[in-house]
Amino acid sequence: MTDQKPKEFVNQEECDELAKAMDTKYRIAMNSRNFSIQAIHDGPVVSVKVLLANGDESFYYPVEGRVEYEKEELTAYEAALFLVDYIDNYFEEFLLEEEEDLFLPIDWSAHSYESVNFHLKGQVHNKKLDDLADRILAEGAPVEIH
Amino acid sequence: MVGRLSDTAVTATYDSGYRGLSWQPSKPVGFLAGIDFDQILNMPECRDAIQSLPVQAVYVGIKKRGWSESLEIIPHLSEDQFIRVFDFDVWKKDEIDRDKAFELLTHVAQLGPKELYKRYAYLDEEYQIALLSGLITVATEEEFEKFSQERQDEFSAMPCQQVYYRIEATDDNTVSLIESIIRASIEYNLRYAYALIAYAAHSVPNESEGQIEQFRRARMEEEGFVSYQESLTYFQPLDLVELETRWAVSEQIRGASVTDTSSSEIPFFNLTLDALGQANWDVDDQYNLHIQLLQLANSISSACQVEPDDATGISQVLEQCQAMVGLALDYLSGHSPLLAARILKDEHVKTLFRCGISLVERLRELQVSSIESLKLGPYNRIREAYDERKWGLLCYELDRHYIEILGLNLVEVLKGLFNRFPMTTQAAEDGLSIQFVPLFSFEKLQKLEVAVGGTRALFYMYSLIAKTSSSDKALSFELTLGQGLLSALVKGEFAFHSLDRNQLESKLHDQDELNKTFEEFMLLLGKQVKEKQDEWTINTQHTSLSLAYGMKQFRDLTAPVMESMRSGNIPHGAQISEVKA
Numbered sequence: 001m002t003d004q005k006p007k008e009f010v011n012q013e014e015c016d017e018l019a020k021a022m023d024t025k026y027r028i029a030m031n032s033r034n035f036s037i038q039a040i041h042d043g044p045v046v047s048v049k050v051l052l053a054n055g056d057e058s059f060y061y062p063v064e065g066r067v068e069y070e071k072e073e074l075t076a077y078e079a080a081l082f083l084v085d086y087i088d089n090y091f092e093e094f095l096l097e098e099e100e101d102l103f104l105p106i107d108w109s110a111h112s113y114e115s116v117n118f119h120l121k122g123q124v125h126n127k128k129l130d131d132l133a134d135r136i137l138a139e140g141a142p143v144e145i146h
Numbered sequence: 147m148v149g150r151l152s153d154t155a156v157t158a159t160y161d162s163g164y165r166g167l168s169w170q171p172s173k174p175v176g177f178l179a180g181i182d183f184d185q186i187l188n189m190p191e192c193r194d195a196i197q198s199l200p201v202q203a204v205y206v207g208i209k210k211r212g213w214s215e216s217l218e219i220i221p222h223l224s225e226d227q228f229i230r231v232f233d234f235d236v237w238k239k240d241e242i243d244r245d246k247a248f249e250l251l252t253h254v255a256q257l258g259p260k261e262l263y264k265r266y267a268y269l270d271e272e273y274q275i276a277l278l279s280g281l282i283t284v285a286t287e288e289e290f291e292k293f294s295q296e297r298q299d300e301f302s303a304m305p306c307q308q309v310y311y312r313i314e315a316t317d318d319n320t321v322s323l324i325e326s327i328i329r330a331s332i333e334y335n336l337r338y339a340y341a342l343i344a345y346a347a348h349s350v351p352n353e354s355e356g357q358i359e360q361f362r363r364a365r366m367e368e369e370g371f372v373s374y375q376e377s378l379t380y381f382q383p384l385d386l387v388e389l390e391t392r393w394a395v396s397e398q399i400r401g402a403s404v405t406d407t408s409s410s411e412i413p414f415f416n417l418t419l420d421a422l423g424q425a426n427w428d429v430d431d432q433y434n435l436h437i438q439l440l441q442l443a444n445s446i447s448s449a450c451q452v453e454p455d456d457a458t459g460i461s462q463v464l465e466q467c468q469a470m471v472g473l474a475l476d477y478l479s480g481h482s483p484l485l486a487a488r489i490l491k492d493e494h495v496k497t498l499f500r501c502g503i504s505l506v507e508r509l510r511e512l513q514v515s516s517i518e519s520l521k522l523g524p525y526n527r528i529r530e531a532y533d534e535r536k537w538g539l540l541c542y543e544l545d546r547h548y549i550e551i552l553g554l555n556l557v558e559v560l561k562g563l564f565n566r567f568p569m570t571t572q573a574a575e576d577g578l579s580i581q582f583v584p585l586f587s588f589e590k591l592q593k594l595e596v597a598v599g600g601t602r603a604l605f606y607m608y609s610l611i612a613k614t615s616s617s618d619k620a621l622s623f624e625l626t627l628g629q630g631l632l633s634a635l636v637k638g639e640f641a642f643h644s645l646d647r648n649q650l651e652s653k654l655h656d657q658d659e660l661n662k663t664f665e666e667f668m669l670l671l672g673k674q675v676k677e678k679q680d681e682w683t684i685n686t687q688h689t690s691l692s693l694a695y696g697m698k699q700f701r702d703l704t705a706p707v708m709e710s711m712r713s714g715n716i717p718h719g720a721q722i723s724e725v726k727a
Binding site: 018021022024025026027028030032055084085088089096 | 150151152155156159160164165166167168169171458462545574576578579
């Protein structure tokens with residue numbers, strides 16, 4: 001019998017698998033959008049970003065969570081999966097229960113679930129328009145004043 | 147892997163039948179669309195009108211408005227309706243969700259103590275006790291006097307000043323609500339108030355909940371919500387011979403290809419509804435039909451893991467049910483809405499639903515047999531999942547293991563075939579992705595037949611090549627087809643043979659000759675496969691269409707081979723025999 005070494009942190013392959021599972025789970029409500037997940041371990045903090053976006057990024061909704069995992073008596077790996085689980089729960093309400101006006105605060109807000117304290121934020125963007133605006137500003141297009 | 151996104155959770159999503167594949171459900175209609183309570187409340191006899199409505203429709207209507215906007219409706223509900231609304235709303239799986247119950251009662255409390263007392267006292271006794279169980283502590287005067295001052299301050303006195311109670315909830319809103327219930331009971335029925343707190347304080351934990359769960363289950367069964375095991379029986383195929391004999395439309399008409407495609411995007415069930423008037427259906431008949439259909443959806447909801455309070459989920463299940471019923475009607479009536487209206491009057495919707503499922507069964511068995519005989523991928527798991535009718539697991543296995551083998555398009559066709567509610571595929575509006583469409587007519591079933599026949603034709607082509615291989619190992623599907631094509635282009639043999647490098651390279655120099663050889667080969671292959679149609683075709687009426695489908699899949703899967711050749715390169719993965727100098 002071999003002892004399995006505890007996992008240190010989620011790798012990108014696992015994140016991609018989880019994103020694919022979310023795509024399947026909410027397929028009926030996806031409307032050409034897809035999930036992608038990133039997890040970062042930065043010192044005492046684990047952060048997770050779950051992004052729901054369509055192809056041209058006219059709908060671009062990143063939901064981010066962060067937790068000081070040692071304070072919450074979690075390993076970094078457990079903390080990442082905890083955040084993904086919670087954000088998945090949020091998206092279930094957002095997508096399947098058709099509460100697409102159920103938005104998170106755009107700045108970090110404190111949450112608690114199953115005795116774990118963490119922060120969440122999220123903001124819907126139209127990144128396609130944002131990028132277009134940035135380009136226009138960068139190119140210094142003349143502005144007409146009437 | 148996280149619990150909510152585990153393989154089990156994803157398999158469960160597929161197993162639901164209505165959530166795992168991308169299709170476009172319509173907006174809820176009929177009883178599930180919600181009720182115009184504003185109009186009803188303006189009627190002089192609004193109480194009678196509300197009490198005559200089916201309780202599920204009332205519940206969905208209230209939920210759509212929200213409880214806080216529905217306060218004026220609550221007093222008009224009958225006792226039975228209120229209890230049944232409770233049955234719908236305050237349960238999660240098979241357990242009472244006390245938070246939801248208290249939320250509902252908090253809204254009722256806004257109507258005043260009389261309404262609160264009336265509604266609470268007329269719930270089943272078991273509900274009353276289960277909700278308060280463990281949340282009230284009662285003390286006699288003797289016990290009370292032994293408490294410290296601090297503890298005494300936590301108790302409230304009953305009017306007799308000889309019995310004291312304390313509410314044990316930690317949430318202020320819950321404490322406030324329970325206090326309201328007790329105060330309302332004291333005001334309107336003192337004896338009842340004493341009995342309530344005594345029973346709540348001394349009840350055996352979970353005993354009342356266990357009892358009310360049985361009563362609730364019996365009432366929900368009246369609404370059509372049956373057990374999971376019984377729900378699964380709705381998906382069992384039945385023997386079609388009896389139905390076909392009873393509705394003796396000639397075999398030729400029944401099985402004929404649907405040539406009138408002008409209404410092909412209209413579900414046949416809707417065409418049948420349009421014909422009800424002509425078929426002498428009166429208003430009561432139509433009302434009963436909608437109740438029957440709603441009960442059918444309710445019955446199936448357990449197998450699809452839809453909770454009774456999920457109106458959207460039930461609406462989507464209902465749409466799938468109507469598709470299957472419509473498919474059966476289209477088939478049995480030979481595409482005659484008028485005859486279908488007669489059939490609908492005489493046959494139970496459950497029978498028609500199972501008839502629809504049965505029409506797909508043969509396709510499913512043939513496809514599983516094909517995969518099994520070719521030993522493609524984890525074919526044992528596919529057979530096992532099919533035999534056990536584990537549709538979610540089957541779709542999950544297809545997703546997990548067969549995209550690499552067969553390509554995305556074919557896997558989507560197979561997932562639609564094996565979905566709990568079988569569906570066919572079509573290109574989405576963006577032209578990039580694949581959408582699923584319920585089998586709402588015989589024409590849609592025929593489309594699925596063509597696709598399934600086409601995949602069997604492709605599997606037949608694969609088998610022609612695979613049987614020439616001397617390897618014991620299972621061959622990669624795409625590489626095998628590619629090698630077969632290369633062998634045909636170089637040596638004129640559609641087989642799995644290693645090729646001489648020089649011979650292969652010689653074919654790369656003359657592109658015109660290569661393309662000409664390719665097209666000639668495709669014509670020959672098509673002819674050969676058509677001659678052997680007995681080995682793969684499902685319905686001889688669709689052989690040509692299926693063959694065209696299969697040939698297209700072959701072109702798509704071998705496209706990388708041809709692209710490499712046209713670029714002047716030996717395709718990746720080609721089996722080359724090096725000639726020794």
